[in-house]
Amino acid sequence: MRSIALGVGVMVALGLIAVSPGEALADSPGVLQAVVINTNGQDDALLAEAEKNEKIFKRLGIQARRRYLQATLAGSQTGTMIVSIDYPSLTAFAEAQAKLAEDKEWQEYISRITGAGMTVESNSLYRDITP
Numbered sequence: 001m002r003s004i005a006l007g008v009g010v011m012v013a014l015g016l017i018a019v020s021p022g023e024a025l026a027d028s029p030g031v032l033q034a035v036v037i038n039t040n041g042q043d044d045a046l047l048a049e050a051e052k053n054e055k056i057f058k059r060l061g062i063q064a065r066r067r068y069l070q071a072t073l074a075g076s077q078t079g080t081m082i083v084s085i086d087y088p089s090l091t092a093f094a095e096a097q098a099k100l101a102e103d104k105e106w107q108e109y110i111s112r113i114t115g116a117g118m119t120v121e122s123n124s125l126y127r128d129i130t131p
Helices: 004-016 043-059 090-102 104-115
Strands: 031-038 065-070 081-087 119-127
Touching: 031 090, 043 065, 043 104, 081 090
Parallel strands: none
Antiparallel strands: 031 081, 031 119, 065 081
């Protein structure tokens, strides 16, 4: 079972992926990052950290809407928590990931979550292609 540290590493790596000059990071429709976390029954611990997460994003000037959702009808993932992060564009996502990767307070936040024994089931990025 992967540790949350691995999942968080994937989150940060997503933001640090090199994009070739030919690939447009120009403003595009919004993107959604969905991180599925098995809290191992520690939903309250994850939610207690949510406020700290919010303050970090605000201090860094990251414009993103975060929601914490509990899967109630999701097959084997029932009971997991989904952290949904909406960014206005792929550019905003990449900029946010770069800021978070360099931020000491963010690293401390990740260490606290890691120490709580939670695991990341998946970490995905979705583009909005609504016509």
